[in-house]
Amino acid sequence: MRKVVLVSLDAFFTADVKGLNPEGFLAKVLREGAFCRRVNTIFPALTYPIHVTMVTGCDPDETGVGQNQPPQPGVPGNERVWYWERKHIRVPTLFDAVKEAGGRCCSILWPVGCRNPAVRWIFPEVHPLKGENPVVKALRFGTPGYILREEKRFGRLRKGIAEPWLSDYAAALAMDTVRRRAPEFTAVHWIDLDNARHHHGTFSAGAKEAIDRNDRRLEQLWKAMQETPAMKDALLVVVSDHGQEDIRETVNLTRLMEKYGLDRRFFVQSNGMSACFFPGAEYVPCDPRQVFTPEQLREMRVARLYTREDLDALHAVQGPVFAAEAAEGVAFSDALDGEKREAATHGFGPGREADLCLFAVYGRGVKKCEIPAMEMRDVGPTVAGLMGLELPRARGTDRSAELLA
Numbered sequence: 001m002r003k004v005v006l007v008s009l010d011a012f013f014t015a016d017v018k019g020l021n022p023e024g025f026l027a028k029v030l031r032e033g034a035f036c037r038r039v040n041t042i043f044p045a046l047t048y049p050i051h052v053t054m055v056t057g058c059d060p061d062e063t064g065v066g067q068n069q070p071p072q073p074g075v076p077g078n079e080r081v082w083y084w085e086r087k088h089i090r091v092p093t094l095f096d097a098v099k100e101a102g103g104r105c106c107s108i109l110w111p112v113g114c115r116n117p118a119v120r121w122i123f124p125e126v127h128p129l130k131g132e133n134p135v136v137k138a139l140r141f142g143t144p145g146y147i148l149r150e151e152k153r154f155g156r157l158r159k160g161i162a163e164p165w166l167s168d169y170a171a172a173l174a175m176d177t178v179r180r181r182a183p184e185f186t187a188v189h190w191i192d193l194d195n196a197r198h199h200h201g202t203f204s205a206g207a208k209e210a211i212d213r214n215d216r217r218l219e220q221l222w223k224a225m226q227e228t229p230a231m232k233d234a235l236l237v238v239v240s241d242h243g244q245e246d247i248r249e250t251v252n253l254t255r256l257m258e259k260y261g262l263d264r265r266f267f268v269q270s271n272g273m274s275a276c277f278f279p280g281a282e283y284v285p286c287d288p289r290q291v292f293t294p295e296q297l298r299e300m301r302v303a304r305l306y307t308r309e310d311l312d313a314l315h316a317v318q319g320p321v322f323a324a325e326a327a328e329g330v331a332f333s334d335a336l337d338g339e340k341r342e343a344a345t346h347g348f349g350p351g352r353e354a355d356l357c358l359f360a361v362y363g364r365g366v367k368k369c370e371i372p373a374m375e376m377r378d379v380g381p382t383v384a385g386l387m388g389l390e391l392p393r394a395r396g397t398d399r400s401a402e403l404l405a
């Protein structure tokens with residue numbers, strides 16, 4: 001089995017490629033390796049479902065993970081549980097394929113990667129809810145011995161879960177694990193750029209700095225791989241999940257449903273630039289285009305309604321009876337009043353530049369090439385193909401033959 005280190009640069013997208021520092025490591029990867037800068041992401045463009053699609057090769061209609069959080073009517077946004085655990089994914093993952101072939105896996109802050117029996121070393125992506133102890137929660141969702149050992153060595157790099165320190169910490173863990181354990185499959189997720197874009201804006205100076213930090217982290221990780229005899233032949237695979245767009249306005253759809261007297265018919269779960277409508281206690285089947293008046297749609301700042309048929313065509317998850325996409329510059333929220341407004345976000349539907357993500361492969365035997373387009377569901381089978389494995393349930397295409405010389 002060919003070893004792979006898979007790095008996800010959260011919120012990096014096609015527009016970032018031309019702005020890369022030409023002297024930097026990622027520019028070198030794209031010059032000398034194989035890549036695609038137009039990987040079509042899924043709907044809605046949210047971190048958790050996309051990372052599940054990456055490692056399964058399936059869309060949300062098959063993985064069962066179509067939003068960051070399971071629907072939780074009446075629970076405030078900051079008190080909701082997320083899809084943290086492996087048990088939420090209904091199909092086999094790359095981690096399962098590696099374990100079945102006798103390989104060892106490591107996952108560091110990989111979304112929906114907690115409590116995964118196929119993974120030997122888990123540093124969990126999970127956060128404490130009201131009244132929970134963050135350390136106890138991490139130990140319960142990850143691999144306790146691994147977390148405690150690494151914490152002793154690198155804990156000084158971390159400031160809780162604040163960025164950019166958390167991504168520095170994740171990079172240090174990846175390098176240390178590569179050097180000491182040389183896993184067959186390492187998956188690591190850096191949130192730095194996503195965080196910078198949410199706070200400062202899509203093309204802000206803060207976002208540029210985060211891209212440069214990711215570039216340096218990648219270079220150090222590659223160096224650690226090259227300095228480790230058991231990792232010298234491993235491939236570095238770089239992926240991303242979605243871009244972002246700047247927002248000027250936030251609309252609380254839950255409050256508007258109350259105002260329109262529709263709050264018992266529908267329960268809304270907002271996903272940044274889109275929202276899913278689930279059936280409420282008094283739901284009766286309906287065409288969403290007949291539910292709202294034109295004035296209401298204007299007040300809701302809805303640019304597009306997706307019927308259940310539209311959602312099926314996009315392979316969206318089952319559950320919502322319809323969805324809405326926000327107008328440009330608008331984000332939906334069902335959080336309480338006083339929620340801090342973000343500068344940029346994602347969660348949008350297809351057809352935007354911010355939908356187009358990166359997939360790049362670097363290492364010995366990789367063909368120098370750019371492939372024009374890929375689907376997000378191609379990532380899983382392609383990584384499996386690079387490793388000499390298969391993901392038999394994947395719906396995406398294994399593109400590995402095009403990437404290797």
Ligand SMILES: [Zn+2]
Pocket residue numbers: 010011046047048194241242
């Ligand atoms: Zn993301």
